[in-house]
Amino acid sequence: MTTFLAIFATGIGTYFSRSLFILSLANRRIPDPIRRALDHVGPSVLGALIVTMLIGPDGRVMMGYAEASALAAAGLVALRTRNHIFTLMVGMSVFWLVRALL
Amino acid sequence: MNNPRSPAVAAVRDAIPIFIPAIPFALVLGLAIVESGIDPLLGWSSSLIVYAGASQLTLVTLLGEGAAVAAAVTAALIVNARHLMYSAAMAPTFQQQPAWFRWLGPYLLIDQVFALCMLRINDDPRDFRIYYLGVGTTFWLLWLITTAFGLFIGPVVPLEWGLGFAIPILFLGVLVMGVDRWPKAGAALVAAGTAYVAADMPSKSGLLLGALAGVPAGVILDKFRQ
Numbered sequence: 595m596t597t598f599l600a601i602f603a604t605g606i607g608t609y610f611s612r613s614l615f616i617l618s619l620a621n622r623r624i625p626d627p628i629r630r631a632l633d634h635v636g637p638s639v640l641g642a643l644i645v646t647m648l649i650g651p652d653g654r655v656m657m658g659y660a661e662a663s664a665l666a667a668a669g670l671v672a673l674r675t676r677n678h679i680f681t682l683m684v685g686m687s688v689f690w691l692v693r694a695l696l
Numbered sequence: 697m698n699n700p701r702s703p704a705v706a707a708v709r710d711a712i713p714i715f716i717p718a719i720p721f722a723l724v725l726g727l728a729i730v731e732s733g734i735d736p737l738l739g740w741s742s743s744l745i746v747y748a749g750a751s752q753l754t755l756v757t758l759l760g761e762g763a764a765v766a767a768a769v770t771a772a773l774i775v776n777a778r779h780l781m782y783s784a785a786m787a788p789t790f791q792q793q794p795a796w797f798r799w800l801g802p803y804l805l806i807d808q809v810f811a812l813c814m815l816r817i818n819d820d821p822r823d824f825r826i827y828y829l830g831v832g833t834t835f836w837l838l839w840l841i842t843t844a845f846g847l848f849i850g851p852v853v854p855l856e857w858g859l860g861f862a863i864p865i866l867f868l869g870v871l872v873m874g875v876d877r878w879p880k881a882g883a884a885l886v887a888a889g890t891a892y893v894a895a896d897m898p899s900k901s902g903l904l905l906g907a908l909a910g911v912p913a914g915v916i917l918d919k920f921r922q
Contacts (some may be wrong), residue, residue, distance in 0.1 A: 597734055598741075600765045604755050605745035607773040613802035615783040616790045620798055624788055631915050634883040635785035636814040638910025639778055639903075640871040641884030642891035643807070646903040647864045653896035661861065665868055672869035679713045685865035689858065 659696060664689035703816075703823045707830025714808045714870075715838050717862030721749050722839065726846020728753055732760025736847050743843040747836065748806060751776045774901075781907055782810040792821040797829075804832030811870040879921055883914030 624632075644665075650656045668685030675681070729739030734756060742752045751772045758768035782805055790798050813828050875881045887910025894902030 596765055597738055597759060600755060600759060600769050601738070601742045601745050603765075603769045604742070604751060604772045605747075607769065608746050608748050608751060608776050608779065609803060611773070611776055611779040612783050612805040613799070614780060615787040616798055616802055619787040620791060620795075624791075629788055630918060631911055632785050632788065634880060634911045634914030635781050635907070636810070636874060637871060637880040637884040638887035638907045638914065639781050639785075640811065640867055640874070641887035641910060642903045642906025643778070644864045644867050644871070645888045645891040645895070645906065647867070649895050649902075655892055655895050664861070664865060668865045668868055669872050672872040676873050678710060678866060678869055681869035682713055682716070682862055682866055685869075686862055689861055689865070693858070 660689050660693040663692050703819070703827040704830045707812075707827045708834050710812050711808070711831045711834040711838075714812065714866055715835060717866060718749065718808070718835075718839070719842055721753075721863075722842035723846040723849060725749060725753050725756070725843055726848070728756050728760070730847060732756050734759060740844055740847060743840050746772070747803065747839065748776055748779075749839070777904060778807075778907070779805060785814065786810070786817075789817040789824065793825060797825055801828060801832075804828070804836060806835065807867075808835060811867060811874075815870070815874050877918075877921065879914050879917035882917040883910040886910045886913035 645655060648655050648657055648661065664685045667688040668681050671677075671684045672681045725743075729736055732739065739756055742755065746752050746755070754775050755768050755772040758771055759765075763771075783802065786801075786805065790801060793801070809828065809832050812831050813824070816824050816827050819827065871884055875884070887906040889906075890909040891902040891906030894905050897905070
């Protein structure tokens, strides 16, 4: 029962954090400066999220040659092709290849 | 549905490659539920009720280690705090949407849905809604199915494949495709640099600090651009 309560409370809190601004700003005019600032939320969160995903259990960013070259290759492919599947295939191939060579 | 350009078809086509790297995550979650000693069906119900992988993993692990309910819930919600930023970023687009969708949409607003749908916020509102629901329900169904499978096969799949690295790769792709003016790239770089410097801070709070540093940096760079 306490486990269910914990899951339920986490579910409510998660929905709250996802819905807060969407629901509270629904019928309000959002001033232009804020609207322009919100443009940068997506890229900023993604930039920080990518680095955070590379943090190992020891609290350090795991970024060797394999990771760096895979990310560089994936970034270029994404820029040129704008295709998620190509980006994934090239990125992971470079990652496995460089990891196997070193 | 037979028009290849329809937003529903595009949604499913985009969602599936983005889901692949979530599969090992679902298996790890299944393994964590089994190891925590929580009733498996109850643990799996978090996929339906919480529907946020990292948060579910935090909650299940802490409950399994015997943490107090309040502490476990708090930690799980801190992991989820980034959703506040997704909600803020999506708010202008949702203003053009019907009320039912403003209430349903946030339930589906996970990292991948946010990332893919941010590329579509300037679409026609109806197309945006179909695309969002397409990506959202595809992910939701696949997550419910794979986390259920994870209860059985999570304990037997090798983790050395490093399949988890596919997630930052795909997110980098989404980031690159979303940059339509250089100040956005500047914001992303400042955010990434801040998260790097703050990597050893507890509860992955570098993520929030990074995002908070990136937004003003982007605003300042926009001023230079004009």
